[in-house]
Amino acid sequence: MESKDGFQEEGFVMSQTQKDYLDRAAKVLARIDNSYAYFPENETPVFNRGEGIYLYDPDGVEYLDMVAGYGTVNQGHTHPHIVQALLKQANLLAHTSATLSNVKVELAEKLAELSPIPETMVHFDLGGARATEGAKVLVRAYTGKPKVISFSNAFHGRSAGSLSMYNADQFQFLYNIQKDYYTAPYPYCRRCPFGKTCDSCSWECLGKVQDILRENRDVGGIIVEPALGARGYIFPPMDFFKRLRRICDEHGVLLISDEIQMGMGRLGAMFACELYDTVPDIILLAKSLGGTMWPLSAILGRRAIMQSVRPGTLGSTFAGAPLACGVGLASLEVFEMENLCEKSQTLGKYFLDSLRERASGFPLIVHIEGLGLAIGIEFELPNGDPATAEVERLHHMALRKRLLLQRGGPAKNMINMIPALTITREQIDEVVDRFVELLNDLLLEPKVVENMAASSAAVPPRTEEIIAKN
Numbered sequence: 132m133e134s135k136d137g138f139q140e141e142g143f144v145m146s147q148t149q150k151d152y153l154d155r156a157a158k159v160l161a162r163i164d165n166s167y168a169y170f171p172e173n174e175t176p177v178f179n180r181g182e183g184i185y186l187y188d189p190d191g192v193e194y195l196d197m198v199a200g201y202g203t204v205n206q207g208h209t210h211p212h213i214v215q216a217l218l219k220q221a222n223l224l225a226h227t228s229a230t231l232s233n234v235k236v237e238l239a240e241k242l243a244e245l246s247p248i249p250e251t252m253v254h255f256d257l258g259g260a261r262a263t264e265g266a267k268v269l270v271r272a273y274t275g276k277p278k279v280i281s282f283s284n285a286f287h288g289r290s291a292g293s294l295s296m297y298n299a300d301q302f303q304f305l306y307n308i309q310k311d312y313y314t315a316p317y318p319y320c321r322r323c324p325f326g327k328t329c330d331s332c333s334w335e336c337l338g339k340v341q342d343i344l345r346e347n348r349d350v351g352g353i354i355v356e357p358a359l360g361a362r363g364y365i366f367p368p369m370d371f372f373k374r375l376r377r378i379c380d381e382h383g384v385l386l387i388s389d390e391i392q393m394g395m396g397r398l399g400a401m402f403a404c405e406l407y408d409t410v411p412d413i414i415l416l417a418k419s420l421g422g423t424m425w426p427l428s429a430i431l432g433r434r435a436i437m438q439s440v441r442p443g444t445l446g447s448t449f450a451g452a453p454l455a456c457g458v459g460l461a462s463l464e465v466f467e468m469e470n471l472c473e474k475s476q477t478l479g480k481y482f483l484d485s486l487r488e489r490a491s492g493f494p495l496i497v498h499i500e501g502l503g504l505a506i507g508i509e510f511e512l513p514n515g516d517p518a519t520a521e522v523e524r525l526h527h528m529a530l531r532k533r534l535l536l537q538r539g540g541p542a543k544n545m546i547n548m549i550p551a552l553t554i555t556r557e558q559i560d561e562v563v564d565r566f567v568e569l570l571n572d573l574l575l576e577p578k579v580v581e582n583m584a585a586s587s588a589a590v591p592p593r594t595e596e597i598i599a600k601n
C-alpha cells in the first residue's frame with residue numbers, strides 16, 4: 132500500500148497496547164490540539180513514563196526524546212529535585228488568591244537577580260501565549276501605541292491576544308482577530324527573502340523594519356524570537372539583535388524578546404538575549420520555567436513598563452500559584468546545580484560537530500546549524516526545492532529506531548534536535564548513530580530515489596554549489 136505522498140505505507144511497529152490506546156483515543160479525544168499533528172493518526176506514539184532524555188511506552192520500550200516538549204523539558208523528564216519540590220510544595224500550600232506566597236516573592240527575586248534588564252520586575256502567568264498577550268497589553272499601556280512589529284515565520288502562541296501579534300493566517304480567520312501587527316522578514320539567510328547572500332547583504336530585513344517604523348506612527352514594540360523555534364530552527368546573524376535594539380532606541384519602541392522556547396539555557400545562556408549582547412525591554416519565559424511539572428510563564432520587564440497598568444489588569448486564577456512558584460524555584464536550582472547553561476554550550480558544540488562530521492555529506496542534507504543544544508538540519512532536493520515529503524517520511528521512520536525527532540522549518544523541511552540539557556556525550560553518540568542509520572534507510576526508499584532523480588534532471592548551479600560545500 133502507498134501513502135498520499137507515494138511512500139511505502141510501512142510505519143513503525145506499534146505494540147498492541149499502544150494500538151489499544153489509539154483506538155480508545157479515537158473515540159473520546161478531539162483532534163484539536165497538536166497531539167495528532169505530527170504523525171499519521173493511527174501511528175501517534177503513546178507514552179506513559181519519562182526519565183531524563185528517555186520516554187517509555189506502556190510496554191516499557193525506551194525512546195530517545197530529541198524534542199523535549201519543544202523546550203519544556205530542559206531539565207529532563209521527572210527530574211528528582213523538581214519532583215521533590217512539587218510534592219513538598221503540594222504538602223505546604225498549593226493555592227492562594229489575591230494574596231502573596233513566600234515562594235512567589237522568592238521566585239520573582241531570583242528571576243530579577245538573573246535578568247539582564249536593570250531593576251527587573253516580574254509578572255507570572257499560566258503559559259507562553261498568555262505571556263505574549265500580557266506583553267502586548269504592557270506595550271500599549273506604556274507607549275500608548277496599539278501595534279507591534281513581528282517577524283515572518285514567528286510563533287507566539289495560540290490565543291486571540293497572542294495571535295493578534297503575528298502572521299498566523301492559519302488561525303486568524305477562525306478568531307476574527309484584529310491584526311495589530313506589521314510583519315518584517317526574519318533573517319533566514321540561507322533562503323534570504325531578498326535573494327541576497329552573506330557577501331551582498333545590506334540588512335534589507337532590518338531596512339524593512341525601519342520602513343515600517345517611518346511609515347507608521349502606531350507601533351509601540353517589536354516582538355522577536357532569539358532564533359525561530361516553531362518554524363525553525365533558524366538562527367539570525369549574531370549582531371541582528373544589537374541592530375534591532377538600536378532601531379528600537381532610535382524610534383522609541385520597546386524590544387520584546389520572546390524566549391519562551393529559546394531561553395532557559397536552550398541556546399547556551401539562561402537568557403538568549405545575553406548571547407547577543409543585547410538588553411531588551413521585556414523578556415518572556417515559559418516552558419522550562421515550570422520544570423516540566425506545572426504551567427508557569429513570566430514577563431520580565433523594566434520597572435516603569437511593569438507599573439504602567441493597574442493591579443488586576445493581567446493574571447488568572449492559577450497564575451503564579453504557590454505550587455507553580457515552588458516548582459519554578461526548583462527548576463532554576465537545577466540549572467545552577469547541574470550547570471545546564473554551560474552544558475548546553477559544550478554539549479551543543481559536541482552534538483553539532485558530530486552531526487556535521489557524520490551527516491553533512493548525505494544527499495538531501497544541505498545545512499546543519501546550531502547554537503547551544505538547539506540544532507536545525509535542513510533538507511533540500513537537488514534542484515533546491517525543500518525536501519518536505521522526505522523529511523516527513525524521515526520523521527516518521529525515526530520511530531522505528533525509537534528516536535523522537537522534531538520536524539520544523541518554514542517549509543517543514545528541517546529536522547530539529549532539541550534534547551534535554553541533561554543529555555550526556557554517550558547519549559549524543561547514540562542519537563547520532565541512530566540518525567545516520569536512519570539517513571541510510573531513507574536513501575534506500577524507492578520514492579526518495581525517484582524524487583531525487585527527477586529533481587536532479589534540472590539542477591540549478593546554486594544548489595549544486597550548496598551540496599558540494601556541505
Ligand SMILES: Cc1ncc(COP(=O)(O)O)c(C=O)c1O
Binds near residue numbers: 259260261263360418
Ligand atoms: C516562541 C514561543 N512563544 C510562545 C509560545 C506559546 O507558548 P504556550 O504554548 O505555552 O502558550 C511558544 C510555544 O511553542 C513559543 O515557542
